[in-house]
Amino acid sequence: MYSRRYLARLMRYWILTALLWLGSGQNSWAQRLAYTIEAAPQLPNALRVTLTYTTADTTATIFRYANDNWGETGLGACLAEVQANVPIQRKTVGDLVVLTVQHRPRQRVQLSYFVRPDRTDTLSYERTYRPIIEQGYFHLYGYGLFVQPARYWTTAEAQQRVRVRWHLPSGWKLLTSLAPQTARQVVVNGPASMLESSVFVGGDLQVRKLPVGGEPVWFATRPFQSLALDSAARHLQLAVRAQRAFWRDASQGSLAVTLLPTYERRPIDPNRRHLSVSGTALLNSFSAFATDADGLGPEIAERVDYLFFHELMHHWIGKQIRLRKEEQQYWFSEGFTEYFQTQLRLRMQVLNPAQYVQELNQDFVSALSRSPVRNVPNDSITYHHFWTNRDYEKLPYRRGFLFALYLDTQLKQTTSYSLADCLRVMLARSYTTNKKGFTDPELLTLIKEVTGVDPTPAYQRYIQQGQSIDFSSVALPPGLRVQSTTDNIPLFELAPAQREEFYQFMVR
Known part of the structure; x- marks a missing residue:
């Protein structure tokens, strides 16, 4: 987030x-x-x-x-x-x-x-x-x-x-959002949000300088018992390289990333895994926290990988490609972020095709189908609903992801373009003619301008009105088909013989 x-x-x-x-x-x-x-x-x-x-x-x-x-x-x-x-x-x-x-x-x-x-x-x-501010270290937002x-x-x-x-x-070590990120004195120039949306950590930390192209990534951590931090650092490097290559954007400077352990106040029940991995994208940085508990190492590492890709994607979707109406456009800022960070994890082989489809079914198709608010209109996603109701909070992530999958598939099968091509044009416009942020009509007009396909009717049905997408009646990526389950939730199934064809289509 x-x-x-x-x-x-x-x-x-x-x-x-x-x-x-x-x-x-x-x-x-x-x-x-x-x-x-x-x-x-x-x-x-x-x-x-x-x-x-x-x-x-x-x-x-x-x-x-x-x-x-x-x-x-x-x-x-x-x-x-x-x-x-x-x-x-x-x-x-x-x-x-x-x-x-x-x-x-x-x-x-x-x-x-x-x-x-x-x-x-x-x-x-x-x-x-x-x-x-604990014994030996501190972590504060501006x-x-x-x-x-x-x-x-x-x-x-x-x-x-x-x-x-x-x-x-x-x-003591120091890492902040304000460049140069490890300096004990900086003079910076920017808006009021520059200070508010920054993170500051210092004390008994391990700070790694990770080379990624021309600008480094600074990675500050505290000791974990359950997470291999050397491996986490390598995966962070991989995520940054993948994001910068995807966006073809050389304008990004150095990046500060923090990852600190949190602890559960109640004993971990092996039958009920209480763990949390969360993060927030900020100015030239993002901060992250992960539960540190014995026996949860692999699951924590998997979630940290996801977090790296998701929060880094927000440096472009949300930070650079800005939007005018916050909650009303979460379908794009969160849903499209989810879609493309998952696609990037597939591209970088953090996920294989079978794992991608498993995540697609579990986190998006099944979760949305079981949601009591799955078909509410988009204007129901208000500030109050989003921040007080878990179902409303997750709705734009799931709905936006599935809409992106639908739209990307249609574009790839009927044109020579992909949804990623449209996002790169949005990024270019955000640096030049659209610095104040996009409205929904502007996003849709740009997609039509790039591809010749007007996504507005589908957007009205699946985003604004909240109708469910019937994937059994539309063209799907190679090897993917819809299989009904006993509880009438239409899940995707991938033909093993077409996994490579599916992979090439998805990362195109």
Whole structure:
């Protein structure tokens, strides 16, 4: 999953920022923003952040810190001991903690605060989106680390320079989203989301530099008992090479990837496997967590492989090929990501044809057929439904995957193009004429422009209306056929003699 929750909150933030700014009378900044972040033995389970700036011709500066973000609530409890060399007022407004700093025009201001985790129990999946500061290491997303000024970025697209400096104990490693990713001082230029959608890890880590073409991949891990990290690093390299070759995109720079273990608070029942592997695509990076438990090594490794391919695909679908309506377009951002990451795992022989069909049946056909919301219209996938109901959450992944399979098959059998050709044109347009994001009609028009086939009628039936695709009545890839089961779920079956033909068709 990429950080899609950010977009809806970002719109609310800019509305609130405008109201706060109008009340503060701010004009501009006299000096660039600078943060210094300190971790030290005398600061157990905490990071101290100092922010310095010189004010312009104003008498107040407003800062904000995420209180509710990415499904987490009450994050303001992690922001402690806020102090300044001038009067400061703190209050919670909506999903933000708002700090109002009073000062004289052109005064030098120093603001400091501590970030402390509000939970110190066993590091389980439920804690991974909150600040993690344990004995010997830390993991934070930017929204939980930085107090940001409301007026420094005047719009969501505005670019500003920020300096970030780290003071860490000798021997500690550091990896962040901000290039150069291992440097203890960086000066970066970008929008407000640059800080919020970044990850920062440091401490007793193993950091590998993995060569992949011209730009490296940095891979930071903590010790696992059940996962062979050398093997995970090789698979990460494979995934990055496969993605960059698929997209034929040389613009991607270095990448930071983190993988940390989580632990179950209850004993692992061998008959009920409680494990979680999750990740989030971010700025030039993605962070991942995986349950570490004896006896689950092969299953965890398989899920980590899947996660690498899925989250890396989001660096293009969702990050570069942007979309206008978040939940309403998850059929594309999540469904097409699932389809093409599975296709890439087949291409790179992480999956063989039989395993591909098994995954297709289990994770998509059967799962969608058994879903109580399988035929709800697309506009039912609202923010509330998606983040509070597991069936709605998985619906666009499954529906979008099967629609991509249907459309890709029809294009390959009736034209000289594939769905992948259309995505590469979308990528090219995202760098030039469509930087603000695609609407559904624009996506469909582009597919017709490239291939001559209009996907709109099928899109209306299978995506907007939520009708099930009857694969028994349409052309299928070579060797694939539909076989009804005793519970009337039409599953796919692959003829063993045509596995190679199926493989060549799918990866074309």
